Amino acid sequence: MKSAVLVFPGINRERDMARALAHVAGREPAMVWHAERDLPAGTDLVVIPGGFSYGDYLRCGAIAARAPIMEAVRAFADKGGLILAVCNGFQIVCEAGLLPGVLMRNAQLRFICRDVYLRVERSDTPFTRGYNAGQVIRVPVAHGEGNYIADGATIARLEGEGRVVFRYASPDGIVDPNWNHNGAMNAIAGIINERGNVLGMMPHPENHVEAAMGCTDGRGLFAGLVDHFKLAA
Amino acid sequence: MKARVTVTLKSGILDPQGKAIEGALKSLGIGGIASVRQGKVFDIEIEGTDHDAAEAALKAAAEKLLANTVIENYRIEVTK
Numbered sequence: 001m002k003s004a005v006l007v008f009p010g011i012n013r014e015r016d017m018a019r020a021l022a023h024v025a026g027r028e029p030a031m032v033w034h035a036e037r038d039l040p041a042g043t044d045l046v047v048i049p050g051g052f053s054y055g056d057y058l059r060c061g062a063i064a065a066r067a068p069i070m071e072a073v074r075a076f077a078d079k080g081g082l083i084l085a086v087c088n089g090f091q092i093v094c095e096a097g098l099l100p101g102v103l104m105r106n107a108q109l110r111f112i113c114r115d116v117y118l119r120v121e122r123s124d125t126p127f128t129r130g131y132n133a134g135q136v137i138r139v140p141v142a143h144g145e146g147n148y149i150a151d152g153a154t155i156a157r158l159e160g161e162g163r164v165v166f167r168y169a170s171p172d173g174i175v176d177p178n179w180n181h182n183g184a185m186n187a188i189a190g191i192i193n194e195r196g197n198v199l200g201m202m203p204h205p206e207n208h209v210e211a212a213m214g215c216t217d218g219r220g221l222f223a224g225l226v227d228h229f230k231l232a233a
Numbered sequence: 234m235k236a237r238v239t240v241t242l243k244s245g246i247l248d249p250q251g252k253a254i255e256g257a258l259k260s261l262g263i264g265g266i267a268s269v270r271q272g273k274v275f276d277i278e279i280e281g282t283d284h285d286a287a288e289a290a291l292k293a294a295a296e297k298l299l300a301n302t303v304i305e306n307y308r309i310e311v312t313k
Contacts, residue, residue, distance in 0.1 A: 058299070063298075066297070
């Protein structure tokens with residue numbers, strides 16, 4: 001699996017992501033600077049990591065979404081290329097129009113940095129094939145603006161088409177406002193686009209991939225992607 | 234020419250920042266405030282004197298970057 005991790009000014013999770021990809025896929029990703037106009041030839045997976053691109057100026061992800069490299073990312077998505085967008089990455093792909101909706105300020109107005117539980121809603125995507133549907137995983141979040149909102153028609157469409165992939169839940173998989181730490185509509189933590197090749201999620205699976213991290217629940221996402229490309233090859 | 238683009242949240246979109254400001258104003262004892270919504274103002278200098286071209290450029294700027302039209306409205310004013 002040849003991955004490319006995008007690097008924007010103010011991004012700070014790119015090395016965590018690169019480490020997780022190298023650890024699980026056994027291959028170092030290419031780091032691609034935002035001012036580039038092309039992705040490396042043969043890229044299988046584009047990863048947009050977390051952080052604070054452009055200091056969250058204007059709106060989270062707004063400036064990065066208009067960076068030169070994003071034209072190449074859009075073309076890559078149009079051809080069916082897989083894009084994993086985490087945290088600020090999720091905000092960037094929403095601002096770029098690759099996913100619907102917006103990540104608003106957390107309902108409680110606080111920056112939240114802790115582990116949360118996610119219910120994996122489906123296992124038949126390249127991103128979640130390493131899990132079982134209904135499985136609960138523990139992964140960290142670290143964001144101030146992760147409160148997913150969209151208009152009623154968009155939410156109905158996302159739900160109707162099974163495009164909500166991860167939902168904030170209790171440790172035993174119950175969706176409950178007490179476990180929806182940022183107030184996201186329908187406890188949405190991650191969604192895919194219509195074609196199923198772009199995943200945006202607020203939590204950080206890359207931070208739970210090695211035993212030394214205290215939890216390896218995030219590993220399934222990367223291992224699933226590796227499997228996906230192995231089978232496709 | 235000078236121009237101003239004002240970006241505000243659409244009605245119905247929750248504005249926790251506005252709510253927090255509203256609460257702070259109330260705790261300051263400033264009376265008569267029913268509610269607060271927070272927005273953004275962009276003061277922009279326009280090259281040249283073509284009013285219509287300026288409006289068109291500002292509309293493009295607002296649509297493409299200054300506002301996220303999923304959640305925000307914008308208003309453009311061009312002054313001399």
